[in-house]
Amino acid sequence: MRVRLIKNSFSGRNLKLALTSVIGNFLNLQTFFILTAFAIAVSWIPDGLGLLFNIWFGNEKLPYIQIVGGFILLVALFIVGNYFLKKNYPKIEIYSEEAPKKENLIIFLSPVNNKPEISSFEDFKKVKTPWQMPAVAVKHHLPKLKNLFVILSNKSKNNFEDFKEFLNSLFPDSNINIYPVGYDKDIDFENMEDLKDIIEEVYETIKKKGKKKERETIIDITGGQKLVSIVGAVQTLIEGRAFQYVSTTDYSVKSFDLRYYEEQND
Known part of the structure; x- marks a missing residue:
């Protein structure tokens, strides 16, 4: 294959x-x-x-x-x-497994009106917030996770500092570098070109540090709108990339690798 x-x-x-x-x-x-x-x-x-x-x-x-x-x-x-x-028409195959822990995680931040008052995962049972799934995604990759790239929309860029405090309260012993992506831009999560460009910008930033760093990266498509999930998944068609999704039922984290392939008879 x-x-x-x-x-x-x-x-x-x-x-x-x-x-x-x-x-x-x-x-x-x-x-x-x-x-x-x-x-x-x-x-x-x-x-x-x-x-x-x-x-x-x-x-x-x-x-x-x-x-x-x-x-x-x-x-x-x-x-x-x-x-x-x-x-020889290219076919698509989906490889799914429990998401392996990675050094780099890319997430999309949804806007909230007020920072949720949550200090532990037990609090999620009482308080529902759009930031729950990103928190589960981060927890899954600890302690290996080193860098978290938070893609901000034009509606959520003002929430970044609150989100950073939110994660620090949940994971006080972690040593994660949290990078905001899109502070200086006007990213619309309903615009496919905006999403494609900003995702590629993150991958290019990571790629400059070496090919191994790019392969140590996964993008989470749980947060944000449906278009975010679609574009995030499509961008991982490039060889070596994968995306993950946090289940809304049992909170398990699965990775998916979409590949086009051609079967060749030797």
């Missing part, structure tokens, strides 16, 4: 690959001569075939042969191409 990396921008990436495959990364004198030779070769082949058919069949039959032969060739190409597309 071969796992295939899926990029975010299909059309842009495919166009770049197509141009690069034809002209290379830079259009220089050497590339120009290669392109010229390629164009001449491509034009000579059909011209040569046309002259050859003309010798064999004569001018009267040649147009009919070209039309019928071209139609048969197109049909054959369509059948063969369709067969290979269906055979």
Whole structure:
């Protein structure tokens, strides 16, 4: 089984690959001569075939042969191409397990009107708050968790300091670095582009510290709105990424790794 990396921008990436495959990364004198030779070769082949058919069949039959032969060739190409597309069409597979403890956790912060007065997990039985699931997500990764990246919306950025105090009261003995993400931006949790860009920004920040650090990262999609969960999950289609979800029934934390793959027979 071969796992295939899926990029975010299909059309842009495919166009770049197509141009690069034809002209290379830079259009220089050497590339120009290669392109010229390629164009001449491509034009000579059909011209040569046309002259050859003309010798064999004569001018009267040649147009009919070209039309019928071209139609048969197109049909054959369509059948063969369709067969290979269906055979090699990428399939999706979901790997699910109890979320392994990670060093880096990314969460989305929902806004609240007032900081919940909670000092232990027992208090959650009496007080319901949108910050309960993020707290469970954090607890799951202790004591390994080192860095918590909190993505803030334009409605929750003012809640960050309260959320930080909220976590410190729950985990007084932990030594987590809590980073706000989006203080200087106007992130709308209902805007897919905003969400995609800010998630990539966090991953780029972590990636600069090394590939191992990126693999030691998981994104929690429990908090926030439904669109947050969708975009968060889609962004983990990139190889090496995974997301987690906190169950609202038994509070278990499961990780999910979505992969596109192609089955190949050896």
